Amino acid sequence: MNLEGRPQAPLMSNPRADRVRDVAKLAGRSSRLKTGRFLAEGPQAVREALSAHRAAAVDGGPAVVHEVYATEACLDRLPELADLASGVMLRLATDEVLAAMADTVSPQGIVAVCHTSTATLEDVLAAGAKLVAVLCEVRDPGNAGTVLRAADSAGADAVVLTASSVDIYNPKAVRSTAGSLFHLPVVTGADFTDVIHALQAAGVTVLAADGYGNVNLDRLQDLSAVRRFGGTAAAASSRPDGEDAAAEAALPQLEQPTAWLFGNEAQGLSDAELAAADHRVAVPLYGRAESLNVGTAATVCLYASARAQNG
Amino acid sequence: MNLEGRPQAPLMSNPRADRVRDVAKLAGRSSRLKTGRFLAEGPQAVREALSAHRAAAVDGGPAVVHEVYATEACLDRLPELADLASGVMLRLATDEVLAAMADTVSPQGIVAVCHTSTATLEDVLAAGAKLVAVLCEVRDPGNAGTVLRAADSAGADAVVLTASSVDIYNPKAVRSTAGSLFHLPVVTGADFTDVIHALQAAGVTVLAADGYGNVNLDRLQDLSAVRRFGGTAAAASSRPDGEDAAAEAALPQLEQPTAWLFGNEAQGLSDAELAAADHRVAVPLYGRAESLNVGTAATVCLYASARAQNG
Numbered sequence: 001m002n003l004e005g006r007p008q009a010p011l012m013s014n015p016r017a018d019r020v021r022d023v024a025k026l027a028g029r030s031s032r033l034k035t036g037r038f039l040a041e042g043p044q045a046v047r048e049a050l051s052a053h054r055a056a057a058v059d060g061g062p063a064v065v066h067e068v069y070a071t072e073a074c075l076d077r078l079p080e081l082a083d084l085a086s087g088v089m090l091r092l093a094t095d096e097v098l099a100a101m102a103d104t105v106s107p108q109g110i111v112a113v114c115h116t117s118t119a120t121l122e123d124v125l126a127a128g129a130k131l132v133a134v135l136c137e138v139r140d141p142g143n144a145g146t147v148l149r150a151a152d153s154a155g156a157d158a159v160v161l162t163a164s165s166v167d168i169y170n171p172k173a174v175r176s177t178a179g180s181l182f183h184l185p186v187v188t189g190a191d192f193t194d195v196i197h198a199l200q201a202a203g204v205t206v207l208a209a210d211g212y213g214n215v216n217l218d219r220l221q222d223l224s225a226v227r228r229f230g231g232t233a234a235a236a237s238s239r240p241d242g243e244d245a246a247a248e249a250a251l252p253q254l255e256q257p258t259a260w261l262f263g264n265e266a267q268g269l270s271d272a273e274l275a276a277a278d279h280r281v282a283v284p285l286y287g288r289a290e291s292l293n294v295g296t297a298a299t300v301c302l303y304a305s306a307r308a309q310n311g
Numbered sequence: 312m313n314l315e316g317r318p319q320a321p322l323m324s325n326p327r328a329d330r331v332r333d334v335a336k337l338a339g340r341s342s343r344l345k346t347g348r349f350l351a352e353g354p355q356a357v358r359e360a361l362s363a364h365r366a367a368a369v370d371g372g373p374a375v376v377h378e379v380y381a382t383e384a385c386l387d388r389l390p391e392l393a394d395l396a397s398g399v400m401l402r403l404a405t406d407e408v409l410a411a412m413a414d415t416v417s418p419q420g421i422v423a424v425c426h427t428s429t430a431t432l433e434d435v436l437a438a439g440a441k442l443v444a445v446l447c448e449v450r451d452p453g454n455a456g457t458v459l460r461a462a463d464s465a466g467a468d469a470v471v472l473t474a475s476s477v478d479i480y481n482p483k484a485v486r487s488t489a490g491s492l493f494h495l496p497v498v499t500g501a502d503f504t505d506v507i508h509a510l511q512a513a514g515v516t517v518l519a520a521d522g523y524g525n526v527n528l529d530r531l532q533d534l535s536a537v538r539r540f541g542g543t544a545a546a547a548s549s550r551p552d553g554e555d556a557a558a559e560a561a562l563p564q565l566e567q568p569t570a571w572l573f574g575n576e577a578q579g580l581s582d583a584e585l586a587a588a589d590h591r592v593a594v595p596l597y598g599r600a601e602s603l604n605v606g607t608a609a610t611v612c613l614y615a616s617a618r619a620q621n622g
Contacts, residue, residue, distance in 0.1 A: 142453075150607050155597025183599040218618060225536035286466025286617045288494040296461050299610040306597045307529060 012069070012093040015100035023069070023101040023113060029167050036116050037066055038169035040181075041107040043078055046070075048179030049112045050084040057087070064182065066113040069093045069101060074109025081110060103171035116169055119185035121160060121195060125202040129157035131305050132204065132259040134195060136273050137164045138294055140265055144168055145176020146295035147262060152180035154302035155310070160187040160195055160259075196276045204257040206277045208269050209301050211291050213280035215251060216240075217304055220281065224254045224308040252279050254308030260301050262294050323380070323404040326411035334380070334412040334424060340478050347427050348377055349480035351492075352418040354389055357381075359490030360423045361395040368398070375493065377424040380404045380412060385420025392421060414482035427480055430496035432471060432506060436513040440468035442616050443515065443570040445506060447584050448475045449605055451576055455479055456487020457606035458573060463491035465613035466621070471498040471506055471570075507587045515568040517588045519580050520612050522602050524591035526562060527551075528615055531592065535565045535619040563590050565619030571612050573605055 014020070025031035026039045040049045046068060053064035067089040068081075075082045075092075082090065098107050124132065133151040138144045144166045151159050161168055168174070168188060174181060199206050219240065239248060252258070261277055263269030274280055283292055283300045292300070325331070336342035337350045351360045357379060364375035378400040379392075386393045386403075393401065409418050435443070444462040449455045455477045462470050472479055479485070479499060485492060510517050530551065550559060563569070572588055574580030585591055594603055594611045603611070 146604065146607065149600060149604060152598040152600040153594075153596050153603050153607065178600070178602070178604070180598075180600050218621075221618065222536075222540075222622075225533075226540050229533075229537050229540060283464075284617075284621075285464050286621055287463040287491075289460060289463040289489070289491050291489070292464050293457060293460060293489065295606060296457065296464065296610045299607045300614050303611050303614075306595075307532065310595075310597060311533075 009091055011072075012091055012097050015094075015096045017097075020097055020100050023111070026113065027103045027171050029170070032116065032167065032169050037113050038116055038174065039102070039171065040112045040114050040174060041102045041104050041110075041171065042175075043074070043081060043108055043110055044179050045174065045182075046110045046112045047081060047084065048182040049114050050081070050088065052182035053088065054084065062115065062118055064114055066115055067091065068110065068112045069098060070111075071095055071098060071109040077109075104175070117186045117188065119158065119187050121158070121187050121190060121198050124158040124185050124187065125198060125204070127157070129202075129204070130257045130309055131156045131302065132158050132160060132199070133298060133302060134160045134162070134190075134259055134261045135165045136162050136192060136261055136269060137264040137267075138262060139166050141166050141168075141170040141173035142176045143265060143294050145173040145178075145181075147298040148173075148177045148186070149180040150295065150299045151302055152177075152183045154299075154306040156184060156302060158185040158187060160190050162192045162195065163189045192273065192276070199259045200278075202257070204259050205252050205279070206259050206261065207252060207301070208261045208274050208277035208280045209263070209283065209297050210269055210274060210280040211282055211285075213282035215279050215281045217281050217283050217301065219243075220251060220254050221304050221308070223248070223251065224311070227253070227255070228311045252281075254305050255311070258305050260298070260305070262298050262301075265294055320402055322383075323402055323408050326405075326407045328408075331408055331411050334422070337424065338414045338482050340481070343427065343478065343480050348424050349427055349485065350413070350482065351423045351425050351485060352413045352415050352421075352482065353486075354385070354392060354419055354421055355490050356485065356492075357421045357423045358392060358395065359493040360425050361392070361399065363493035364399065365395065373429055374426055377426055378402065379421065379423045380409060381422075382406055382409060382420040388420075415486070428497045428499065430469065430498050432469070432498050432501060432509050435469040435496050435498065436509060436515070438468070440513075440515070441568045441620055442467045442613065443469050443471060443510070444609060444613060445471045445473070445501075445570055445572045446476045447473050447503060447572055447580060448575040448578075449573060450477050452477050452479075452481040452484035453487045454576060454605050456484040456489075456492075458609040459484075459488045459497070460491040461606065461610045462613055463488075463494045465610075465617040467495060467613060469496040469498060471501050473503045473506065474500045503584065503587070510570045511589075513568075515570050516563050516590070517570050517572065518563060518612070519572045519585050519588035519591045520574070520594065520608050521580055521585060521591040522593055522596075524593035526590050526592045528592050528594050528612065530554075531562060531565050532615050532619070534559070534562065535622070538564070538566070539622050563592075565616050566622075569616050571609070571616070573609050573612075576605055
């Protein structure tokens with residue numbers, strides 16, 4: 001092993017050391033809340049964390065990574081991770097120590113203790129956010145992570161989790177984001193009413209993703225395509241029954257700054273959450289499925305906005 | 312409890328009975344392969360299974376449900392399930408027996424032993440399929456189930472799993488489908504080369520969902536919108552660099568009968584699988600995510616086809 005630029009401190013080899021236990025405790029919410037830290041496991045997540053840490057250092061933003069633990073074998077295999085970690089405390093540890101720290105069976109030789117996000121919706125909106133995903137009482141960590149990753153793919157400017165949603169720093173949720181957790185601002189513990197007020201004050205249209213919504217997402221996409229490509233006459237002729245010109249004019253435009261509300265897996269959005277939105281939008285079901293899972297619904301909605309906004 | 316139309320056989324109360332063990336064994340693939348049966352757990356899945364069973368009986372199709380086990384409390388709470396089960400062997404059992412049979416911690420008082428699908432791609436194509444999802448080496452049961460549910464939502468005519476994909480009758484996969492497993496033909500254990508030949512012989516365009524694909528899904532959707540709404544001049548002006556009129560004309564049309572290939576979670580589609588497709592289509596990534604999970608990619612692709620085909 002080439003030790004240049006590598007950590008010089010002694011190898012950590014005791015899986016029962018206090019420091020190891022402290023890291024392992026981050027699998028629990030209470031320890032995460034107390035310390036303001038969480039664990040990113042495996043090379044992909046650690047790489048994204050370190051990249052975000054570097055970018056934040058350049059921009060004068062808050063630190064992302066607190067410390068990194070890695071095996072010698074991992075750093076030999078992936079030397080770019082040691083390079084990326086310059087300026088971050090990097091400690092060598094044995095496989096046993098890594099296994100004792102991590103939630104995954106095999107963290108593949110590297111974990112990073114990271115700081116939970118301090119992003120605020122106010123900052124996100126002040127920076128001119130055009131697409132925001134709001135998770136209201138989403139309870140499954142895998143679903144929350146999947147929605148966050150889909151939001152990143154669709155180029156969303158932020159993801160907001162209301163206070164009653166699952167903790168996005170739960171190890172399973174972190175894994176499901178596949179690194180996207182470090183790609184965009186994540187606002188946690190938000191009060192739903194405050195979120196709605198802030199979005200509306202900033203001129204962001206709030207759309208509730210709702211299987212029973214009276215607005216059809218396909219219609220919004222059609223109208224967006226018509227505005228982009230012309231063909232107004234054809235669009236008018238495609239107007240569905242029950243929609244007159246005034247009703248069409250009142251529909252939200254996907255090109256405009258938009259926040260999507262996604263609800264609980266079993267119950268969807270509550271009546272109060274639906275009432276707070278500007279529109280209730282349904283993703284069409286073409287087959288015989290009775291509903292969409294929240295990850296699928298979020299994907300369709302966020303990609304519809306992304307297409308319209310980037311057209 | 313009203314016993315009219317209810318099972319009269321004695322209550323099954325021994326969780327160690329052979330019959331109970333036989334049902335529990337369906338959690339393992341070898342038992343499913345040997346018996347050609349699998350277990351649907353919980354009221355939603357059983358309801359969809361029984362509805363499909365009824366529809367098959369009317370159409371002269373093969374039986375879907377072999378037998379149902381339920382608690383008295385469940386049938387009292389959901390009497391429509393007993394009605395739906397008329398003509399199917401329905402046995403009363405205790406909570407302990409249900410728990411011993413089921414993979415889930417709580418099967419909510421009802422499970423159905425079902426027959427695995429005998430659908431063939433030939434039948435699906437002979438019936439004029441316009442949208443087919445093909446899973447190639449998808450390995451995670453939750454992902455496979457999510458793609459199947461998304462395919463149902465998008466109105467796909469069938470889902471095909473190649474021989475090296477996960478078993479869709481795995482309990483976790485069945486749960487992830489949320490009943491969609493019973494909504495559309497599912498072809499399992501298919502040989503990849505045979506599938507491609509059958510699709511192409513039937514005039515179905517084969518599109519590989521591929522993050523490195525040279526065809527942009529957004530461009531296909533734009534061209535589809537232009538064909539629908541007119542505005543050809545605007546479309547020509549939106550032509551991306553490097554695409555001349557001949558290249559545009561060679562692009563696949565989403566309105567046409569289409570099969571989508573979705574690959575392994577980690578590796579994507581293999582070179583051989585990519586080469587077999589007519590086109591390699593990339594879902595655009597607007598943010599900083601490096602890739603999409605297979606459920607998200609399948610959702611975007613299948614919904615793009617559904618919108619074009621149902622416009």
